[in-house]
Amino acid sequence: MDRETIKVRMVYDAAAKFRGFSLNDAISPGPNILKELFDVLMRFKLNRIAVMCDISEMYLQIELYGAEDKPMHSFLWRDLDVSIEPTVYEHQRVVFGINASPFIALTVAKQNARMNQVKFPLAADTVLNSTYMDDSLDSVKDERTGVELYKQLVKLWNQARMVPRKWISNSKRVLECIPIEQRAKSVDMALNKLPTTKTKGLNWNTEVDKFHFEVPEKLTVESLTKRNVLSKLSSVFYPIGFVSLVIILAKVLMQRIWETGMTWDEPIEGELGLKIPRMDFKLTVSEPD
Known part of the structure; x- marks a missing residue:
């Protein structure tokens, strides 16, 4: 697997039908506000210093709206004991499987960027123009700006109670300014070589800054x-x-x-x-x- 960590991800089957009707049938998925992957990758390769991270559990950082939305995200649980009546629970956060979840997450991310655009201009530009779902990947002209972009992105995402992680760059100087626990696991500064990683389905050799197919x-x-x-x-x-x-x-x-x-x-x-x-x-x- 390409993922650095293998976790169980709970998916809410909102497409499951009951009496011919599902939750997703009743919810508008919203307009497509996802940036074109071509545009994001072109920005990523525009300048000399590339910086990339992803957001930890992005959906789960967004709370559902009170009494109107939470009951629509109910589920039954009885811990495999078929002899008892199941308990009804309600999801409190946006979950995987709802057709509107991507739109909601991106709307929150973009609104957060707009609200903090003056305070964190570099990071806001990256979130608005160079973020693909839960991955922020952008490039800047020099290492000093790369370090500043990292610092601003951390602060900007934190404004929305979101945590950027798995940081990687083609610049060792930028990576040295990032705490070890925040870097991608494939990054080992003790080695004399930066790793090859996946970025939006492409193999990116960070040491020589080349794509491999x-x-x-x-x-x-x-x-x-x-x-x-x-x-x-x-x-x-x-x-x-x-x-x-x-x-x-x-x-x-x-x-x-x-x-x-x-x-x-x-x-x-x-x-x-x-x-x-x-x-x-x-x-x-x-x-x-």
């Missing part, structure tokens, strides 16, 4: 089917389009496979099978100085 397992002759080729092609995530020139070749071959009319699990043989790339490539993309 990898498909570790190649297709074998025995596994050449339309299903497997499409699965391998879909496994390459490239929101900025760095690898489009490579992937387009595979997409053209996928189109040719589709035109043959073969079934999903029919072996691909002959000349077409010989042309299919094994997709065992490893690409490294760096930005110009």
Whole structure:
């Protein structure tokens, strides 16, 4: 798993229907106010010093509104004892599984940034323009500004009773200003090398500040089917389009496979099978100085 910590996350099944109706059916998910991932990643690579963190249990820091909303988030519990009547409890905080939870969390984050924009201008700009759900990732021109951005983000998120954690940067000087317990676990300053980490689905080598794209397992002759080729092609995530020139070749071959009319699990043989790339490539993309 890519997660640094593996925890049990309670998910409220608000899509479960009772008599043909669910809680999510009665709630508007709200408008999409999530920043485009392309825009966020472009800002992240705009300047020399990159800084990234995520917010600890973001949803659970937001309290539901009193008597109007809490009863709608009720649940039953009897600790697996089927011989007793279940007790009715109410969630007090925003939970996973509600269709409006992402909108609520982002609205709180953005409103908090606007309210404190004068006091924490660097951090407010990052939250408003370079935060994707519970991840803040931005870049600045120099290390001094990177340290200042870290300090402001901590104070700004704390204004909303939220805690930024798992801090990582491509600057050792910035990381040295961050307490060890707040850094990403993969960061070990005793080593003479910064780690590779995941940022929004991309592998980011913080030591050399480069993105890596990898498909570790190649297709074998025995596994050449339309299903497997499409699965391998879909496994390459490239929101900025760095690898489009490579992937387009595979997409053209996928189109040719589709035109043959073969079934999903029919072996691909002959000349077409010989042309299919094994997709065992490893690409490294760096930005110009």
